[in-house]
Amino acid sequence: MRRFLGDTLSDKLEKVVSMDRFRSGRSLSPLRQAEAYWSALRTDDDVPLRSAIDPRGLENILPYAFILERIAPGVARFRLAGQHLTELTGMEVRGMPLTALFTSAARAEVGAVLEHMFDTPAVAELDLIAERRFALSPLEARMVLLPLKSDFGDTSRALGVLVAEGELGKRTSHSFDVTRSQLRDLNGEHTVPPAVVEEVPGLAEEPASFDGAPHLRLVASRDEV
Template structure:
């Protein structure tokens, strides 16, 4: 909160002491951003990212004109799948099918591309503070953009629900924005209590089915230590020495041992 100066009577100063921080200079409220984030959070199950199929337009009825959905088509590039009327007015044309970076100046596109990659890969919530370039006839216009990651029907995080809030487009022409600041918030931020209850990798059975499309892991036996290998070699050498110390066997025993041997093949060569 910002505290205003003490002007006028004491009663008036008490009323004007607090200035709301959730509004732009023109009085546009940031409540659409908070409403969209609350709706997105309500669709989550634990720390999971919601699916694109869970988004119902009726849940965002009050802010549909400021809402959009983007799809990741390449690293750092996402295009509009759906867009509200307010976004079309800011762009001066239909934005569906266009890349998201078309809203930004060339210098800001690298920042937006990096934020998109972070949002899809981490995944994270992205909130951008934007401004237009001021001209002689029109001052700089402020705007905010919020993007919330979503899963596609295939299970990968390649969609995002977004909300765009601006002060309007007095020029009625295409607007391009610079990025003033970028806020990234990881989606799967586990609390200390969740870390205690989460089983470690060493306690999970190796024969359990892995999540996603991973195959079941094979169960390995106990790994032998160096001391076990040394003991095995010592026993083997001791057995060889004991066999060498024993007296030679009698001919009868040798013949019996030959008879007890396993049958084998004999190669016969004839030169006739």
């Protein structure tokens, strides 16, 4: 069992290494582009509206982009998703929960990240790695989640980007573990979810770093248009 804590110096140094472990900058560029677009839509330092998202503004990264809808505490489903996610899962993910992309061991952490992202609100960024049996070689990925408001004014939507690097192999269904998660509030400060799991001596794992923690298919249900 794990207790999520703030950064120590060693944690911070480890995260600097993890930021550089990807083989190219390809996985970072779409994330930075999405966050820059999201930031440009903000007014009065607030979260942008879902209705303000225009696919033309994300044209260069549409294969990696998706829209989430919060449907329960710690649960969000795909409303729209780019082709890259279809390639990773081997199926259309629209309507599926975000946690369907993750291993059972990672889902609790992903749920905590989602809940904190919507409630704070905050920007979430995750480093991921696919289960070994699902990849010919290590398949690494980066994900960013950017909170959005619905037309009702509640923060219950999110713009996301997921970019994976490595051999997909013939088997196209991949489940990811979280190797690092980070949350930043709207002022850019690192933040942590309030949920804490006490460590059980003798059964503890290494603490997880938790700073706080193509072609887009524009097919939406009527209430999303």
